[in-house]
Amino acid sequence: xxxxxxxxxxxxxxxxxxxxxxxxxxxxxxxxxxxxxxxxxxxxxxxxxxxxxxxxxxxxxxxxxxxxxxxxxx
Numbered sequence: 001x002x003x004x005x006x007x008x009x010x011x012x013x014x015x016x017x018x019x020x021x022x023x024x025x026x027x028x029x030x031x032x033x034x035x036x037x038x039x040x041x042x043x044x045x046x047x048x049x050x051x052x053x054x055x056x057x058x059x060x061x062x063x064x065x066x067x068x069x070x071x072x073x074x
Contacts, residue, residue, distance in 0.1 A: 006031075028059060032069055035061070 006027060035050040051061055060074040
């Protein structure tokens, strides 16, 4: 489920003239970074919630060595 804050941010970016594709890319990147920060802070429940949120949107996250995260559209 997408939070109200993310929906508001999406609307703001669209009003600034961003395309829907660039908005989705930006929001996806922000969620991946938030997940990385949660994992670093040992907030594994929050990191898992973000993973599930992205999975529901058709994005599969792949954790790689060195703290890198790649994603695939599933």
